[in-house]
Amino acid sequence: MAIESDVLVIGGGLAGASAAIEAARGGASARLVTHKENTLRNASGLIDVLGYHGSDEPIVEPFEAIPDLPDHHPYRKVGVDAVRESLALFDEITEGLYEGGHTETNALSPTYGGRVKPTSRYPKSAAAGLASRAEDTLLVGFETVTTFDAPLSAERLDSSVPFEVRGVTIPFPGEFRADARITRLARALDADELLDRENRTGTREALAERVSEHLGDAKRIGFPAILGDEEHREVRETLEDELGVPVFEVPMGPPSLPGMRLEDRLYEALETEGVRVESGNPVVGYTADEGRITAVSVDRGRREIPYHADQFVLATGGLVGKGIDSTREGVFEPVFDCHVPQPEERYEWFHDEAFDDQPYARFGVAVDDDLRPLDPEGDPEFSNLRAAGAVLGGYDMAREKSASGVSLSTGQVAGRNANEDLQ
Structure with a gap:
């Protein structure tokens, strides 16, 4: 053959x-x-x-x-x-x-290591986090996503950008194994899995409630890039509606949902x-x-x-x-x-x-x-x-x-x- x-x-x-x-x-x-x-x-x-x-x-x-x-x-x-x-x-x-096609100028995108990276095209999910937008920022990490240390990343970013950056680490809503893959967490947000069947509280709403306690004066919120897979647009939109500020994903290493x-x-x-x-x-x-x-x-x-x-x-x-x-x-x-x-x-x-x-x-x-x-x-x-x-x-x-x-x-x-x- x-x-x-x-x-x-x-x-x-x-x-x-x-x-x-x-x-x-x-x-x-x-x-x-x-x-x-x-x-x-x-x-x-x-x-x-x-x-x-x-x-x-x-x-x-x-x-x-x-x-x-x-x-x-x-x-x-x-x-x-x-x-x-x-x-x-x-x-x-x-x-x-993706965004970035409107200009030939590099954008500066925050990374999970707390740096900014010059890039030509960036996922739409990361657009609200560009360093060219001088808006105070809250970075949110999760206890089980150890590859993203939000407080450390925020500290590094804060020293190199002209706006305030804070970081906080919180539990991901729901009962997941400590070694749960980030793809599993993304699927939970995709499906908006119910956490409280009596009150019909889904994963997205529960996440927004936990983050709102730390929002303060922040004008935007960055999460590790796990905000859904197939329904990532809907996940971000729901979080933005609940929190009242733009939400963005910080590009991550492997396994990479944006990739x-x-x-x-x-x-x-x-x-x-x-x-x-x-x-x-x-x-x-x-x-x-x-x-x-x-x-x-x-x-x-x-x-x-x-x-x-x-x-x-x-x-x-x-x-x-x-x-x-x-x-x-x-x-x-x-x-x-x-x-x-x-x-x-x-x-x-x-x-x-x-x-x-x-x-x-x-x-x-x-x-x-x-x-x-x-x-x-x-x-x-x-x-x-x-x-x-x-x-x-x-x-x-x-x-x-x-x-x-x-x-x-x-x-x-x-x-x-x-x-x-x-x-």
């Missing part, structure tokens, strides 16, 4: 989804295969383009800063216009879920565009002929099934997603064994100081202007393979705050170029 498509995308995150959607919109039959759950559910849900470059001061206008980046940076490969176009596609797909909501929207878009999606089975090999990939082998149970395509896009992630891996002998790309530039001496991979500009943070495949991975001599590894997202080298996504923007823009360009090259 062989599977065939025009464009095969390997990887199910922002880059892979963008590539598959763009290829399908161009008329190609597109298929996306992904082994593990993508990293969106571990991400904050914020969409960063470029937050920092060359200093500790956040960038105000990210598009103006892109031309100053090194030539090997992924943004320089695709160009500023492509970054704008990818955000326009993102805005279309996530309409009603899961974004994942749902992206995969709805893939279905709408007719992209066939398969998950849970790894790509374990490939065949090539005269410098072109002819098929990849997908491990389905105990059988390796060939997936044929004319064009391929590699969007498997970076060091975190295992799209780039390493041993004591070196750093490598595990699917196609694409070349990963790296110092020969292992001790040159890193600097001693933890917060230094670390060389390993830029490890990834090098690509040409068409996003085709290059071999050690600087020639394309394969004429019909492109790479996108965190598998690319030449940039430090964590330091720059550029991960989402690079994934969106290189994914869209890779999908478009693949579609244009169909024979």
Whole structure:
């Protein structure tokens, strides 16, 4: 049995989804295969383009800063216009879920660690909490959600913003296990589960009652990002009606409800565009002929099934997603064994100081202007393979705050170029 498509995308995150959607919109039959759950559910849900470059001061206008980046940076490969176009596609797909598309200026969003982060797009659920709104703020944490220390976050924020921030920790309403997952708490708010059947008191109303005792002069209230999943808009609206002030979510680490909501929207878009999606089975090999990939082998149970395509896009992630891996002998790309530039001496991979500009943070495949991975001599590894997202080298996504923007823009360009090259 062989599977065939025009464009095969390997990887199910922002880059892979963008590539598959763009290829399908161009008329190609597109298929996306992904082994593990993508990293969106571990991400904050914020969409960063470029937050920092060359200093500790956040960038105000990210598009103006892109031309100053090194030539090997992924943004320089695709160009500023492509970054704008990818955000326009993102805005279309996530309409009603995100804000920020009205301006090219970065917003400053509070984080659960008590910092502010420059970002280009932010969930609508976080909009009321932007630091540009100089309104006194109450942060509310829950005893069972130990990843968000509201008093500590408030203390840190209060020292860096021009408004008062207070924090309080309260019990989550209802009887839940001490180790209850945040998804369980979100479902309780989704369903507005009854806590007092006699008085018909639901979880949302009970939460508002507990918070109201601490409101004081606060003009807005921030919660960890667990205010519902499928009904998150209704949950916020109910709390705002009960409390009389705007309510917002503070983006969190894993598991991230905003990340899961974004994942749902992206995969709805893939279905709408007719992209066939398969998950849970790894790509374990490939065949090539005269410098072109002819098929990849997908491990389905105990059988390796060939997936044929004319064009391929590699969007498997970076060091975190295992799209780039390493041993004591070196750093490598595990699917196609694409070349990963790296110092020969292992001790040159890193600097001693933890917060230094670390060389390993830029490890990834090098690509040409068409996003085709290059071999050690600087020639394309394969004429019909492109790479996108965190598998690319030449940039430090964590330091720059550029991960989402690079994934969106290189994914869209890779999908478009693949579609244009169909024979």
